[in-house]
Amino acid sequence: MSSVAQQALVPPINLGVVRWIGFQTIVIREYSRIIRIWGQTIVPSAVTAILYFVIFGSLIGRRIGAMGGFEYLQYIAPGLIMMAVITNSYSNVVSSFFGAKFGKHVEEMLVSPLPSWVIVAGYAAGGVVRGLLVGFSVTVVSLVFTHLHVHHVVVIVAAVLLTSITFALGGFLNAVFAKNFDQVSWIPTFVLTPLTYLGGVFYSVTLLPGWAQTLSYANPILHMVNAFRFGFLGVSDVNLGVAFALMIAAALVLFTTAVVLMERGTGIRE
Amino acid sequence: MNALSVRGLTKTYKNGVQALKGVDLEVERGDFFALLGPNGAGKTTLIGIVTSLVNKSGGEASVFGYDIDRDLEAAKACIGVVPQEINFNMFETPHTIVVNQAGFYGIARSVARQRAEKYLKQLQLWDKRDKMSRGLSGGMKRRLMIARALMHEPRLLILDEPTAGVDIEIRRSMWEFVREINARGTTIILTTHYLEEAETLCRNIAIIDDGRIVERDRMSSLLRRLHTETFVLNLRNSLSAAPKLDGYISMLVDDHTLEVEVSKDQNLNDIFSRLTTLGIEVLSMRNKVNRLEEIFMRLVEGRGAAGETRAPARPELRGAEVAVAPAVRRHGGQTT
Ligand SMILES: Nc1ncnc2c1ncn2[C@@H]1O[C@H](COP(=O)(O)OP(=O)(O)OP(=O)(O)O)[C@@H](O)[C@H]1O
Ligand SMILES: [Mg+2]
Numbered sequence: 001m002s003s004v005a006q007q008a009l010v011p012p013i014n015l016g017v018v019r020w021i022g023f024q025t026i027v028i029r030e031y032s033r034i035i036r037i038w039g040q041t042i043v044p045s046a047v048t049a050i051l052y053f054v055i056f057g058s059l060i061g062r063r064i065g066a067m068g069g070f071e072y073l074q075y076i077a078p079g080l081i082m083m084a085v086i087t088n089s090y091s092n093v094v095s096s097f098f099g100a101k102f103g104k105h106v107e108e109m110l111v112s113p114l115p116s117w118v119i120v121a122g123y124a125a126g127g128v129v130r131g132l133l134v135g136f137s138v139t140v141v142s143l144v145f146t147h148l149h150v151h152h153v154v155v156i157v158a159a160v161l162l163t164s165i166t167f168a169l170g171g172f173l174n175a176v177f178a179k180n181f182d183q184v185s186w187i188p189t190f191v192l193t194p195l196t197y198l199g200g201v202f203y204s205v206t207l208l209p210g211w212a213q214t215l216s217y218a219n220p221i222l223h224m225v226n227a228f229r230f231g232f233l234g235v236s237d238v239n240l241g242v243a244f245a246l247m248i249a250a251a252l253v254l255f256t257t258a259v260v261l262m263e264r265g266t267g268i269r270e
Numbered sequence: 271m272n273a274l275s276v277r278g279l280t281k282t283y284k285n286g287v288q289a290l291k292g293v294d295l296e297v298e299r300g301d302f303f304a305l306l307g308p309n310g311a312g313k314t315t316l317i318g319i320v321t322s323l324v325n326k327s328g329g330e331a332s333v334f335g336y337d338i339d340r341d342l343e344a345a346k347a348c349i350g351v352v353p354q355e356i357n358f359n360m361f362e363t364p365h366t367i368v369v370n371q372a373g374f375y376g377i378a379r380s381v382a383r384q385r386a387e388k389y390l391k392q393l394q395l396w397d398k399r400d401k402m403s404r405g406l407s408g409g410m411k412r413r414l415m416i417a418r419a420l421m422h423e424p425r426l427l428i429l430d431e432p433t434a435g436v437d438i439e440i441r442r443s444m445w446e447f448v449r450e451i452n453a454r455g456t457t458i459i460l461t462t463h464y465l466e467e468a469e470t471l472c473r474n475i476a477i478i479d480d481g482r483i484v485e486r487d488r489m490s491s492l493l494r495r496l497h498t499e500t501f502v503l504n505l506r507n508s509l510s511a512a513p514k515l516d517g518y519i520s521m522l523v524d525d526h527t528l529e530v531e532v533s534k535d536q537n538l539n540d541i542f543s544r545l546t547t548l549g550i551e552v553l554s555m556r557n558k559v560n561r562l563e564e565i566f567m568r569l570v571e572g573r574g575a576a577g578e579t580r581a582p583a584r585p586e587l588r589g590a591e592v593a594v595a596p597a598v599r600r601h602g603g604q605t606t
Binding site for chain 2: 013014015017018019020021022024025026028029032036099100103104105107108109110111112113114115265269270
């Protein structure tokens with residue numbers, strides 16, 4: 001009896017359970033953060049989307065006419081959704097993880113038994129949650145202005161998930177290296193936004209001169225946006241196989257890099 | 271199997287500071303262990319390595335037999351740590367903070383909520399549970415970190431200056447509290463600058479100085495080794511020079527205060543009878559510093575002038591302040 005009771009005091013640790021509950025906890029914590037500061041996390045992208053739809057749809061769009069064989073608004077809607085997913089997945093992780101470093105509460109996770117890969121996965125999932133929440137709200141906004149027809153739902157889901165995961169992981173790496181708040185906003189402003197604008201959100205790259213087209217294909221966002229658009233419209237400027245291979249490779253490389261950096265303690269451990 | 275076992279641990283920070291220079295330390299299961307040392311001695315660094323907040327440069331450490339290189343996850347699952355500096359999210363509520371922390375240790379949320387109630391109540395934070403933790407007072411923030419460290423009911427609880435900045439009443443209730451936890455089987459390692467606290471609570475002690483363990487003993491044997499004690503006598507009439515007390519070291523601190531060092535083979539009756547003969551009236555008397563402080567200062571002071579350069583920088587280090595004073599005075603004061 002007593003030896004049974006004693007053993008009960010020190011139950012064997014089931015690391016699988018610890019990891020799973022730990023992962024969920026990080027995601028719940030991220031979700032609460034997104035909801036707590038919804039004015040900063042959800043609203044801005046929805047408002048921006050409304051502006052784009054009003055300006056391009058009602059004002060300029062009518063004069064542009066068709067793009068890729070579709071009404072202009074219909075053509076840019078998937079791009080605008082993707083733009084919101086990219087920005088929000090990235091910025092959620094970069095600001096939340098940098099905030100955790102800055103406020104030192106990252107230590108709560110570092111002292112816990114959670115291995116690095118669970119922490120990285122948890123934050124990435126948090127970024128995906130925000131990316132999808134905002135992506136969904138932009139989709140709802142877009143439905144007010146145009147109709148979206150679904151060509152291939154699996155492609156839509158796969159493209160949005162992979163893109164979201166990739167940029168969430170990118171945000172994680174940014175946070176690992178960032179030493180101050182300037183370095184948190186640097187990449188989104190000077191790298192992500194230009195690449196997104198040049199990534200075929202607003203136009204088909206077939207409209208560009210040859211050299212610009214070639215250059216555009218080096219932009220990963222072009223592939224992501226086009227894969228996603230294919231899911232709705234059935235048209236794409238890029239090869240879908242290449243696009244998905246690229247997204248999967250990017251996600252894997254970024255995930256591995258993030259885990260290795262966490263293991264080494266880069267930016268978080270002395 | 272020991273709760274903590276550390277072998278040849280070294281740490282050199284990137285800026286070249288050698289914080290640990292080969293530390294060996296064993297803490298037995300169930301112990302209440304004091305890890306003492308002056309500012310910058312390496313206590314927090316040692317704790318940081320064990321809890322994987324700091325990468326070690328060399329050596330080994332294991333927790334309940336789990337090596338931190340080979341079985342890091344299992345080792346960390348055994349530890350609860352209350353860090354020296356506040357490290358929770360100021361924008362979260364105490365309830366969220368402790369429930370999430372339990373989650374990081376794999377405690378299901380339903381269980382975590384029950385424990386949150388238990389520990390937040392025990393640490394008198396229950397009525398603050400849904401307030402943003404930024405608004406807690408300094409002492410409440412420390413208590414919140416204690417509650418957080420207990421959520422997964424660790425086998426080893428490491429407290430890095432848990433009572434810094436905590437008022438005397440709460441400090442005493444915290445002592446009661448950690449004593450109970452220890453009595454129920456949790457091993458506790460405590461660092462503190464209030465040596466009285468270590469003396470009351472701890473059974474074993476290590477003193478670390480400049481990255482090396484300079485003393486490791488049972489608290490009782492260490493205290494027994496103290497050969498002399500210094501008493502401070504309050505005099506009715508003023509004196510201009512210390513009276514001549516053969517065989518005793520005495521020193522006049524000011525014209526109404528006399529300090530006398532008394533060793534184990536001497537006695538107070540003798541001093542009083544001599545003072546009476548000299549017509550000196552003693553109004554009151556107290557121990558100069560507590561006994562552990564006396565030993566601590568001798569060990570740490572052994573490195574020459576270092577004692578003076580290491581005067582505590584932070585105002586809350588009352589214990590150490592008292593202890594540093596005699597070192598400074600002993601060099602500069604007038605002695606007979
Ligand atoms: N992050 C760091 N980078 C460089 N040096 C550090 C770092 N942290 C601590 N040190 C140095 O390492 C030494 C040991 O510091 P540590 O914090 O372990 O001391 P401590 O015993 O906890 O002191 P205290 O009683 O003041 O808390 C000190 O000289 C300190 O300046
Ligand atoms: Mg310290």
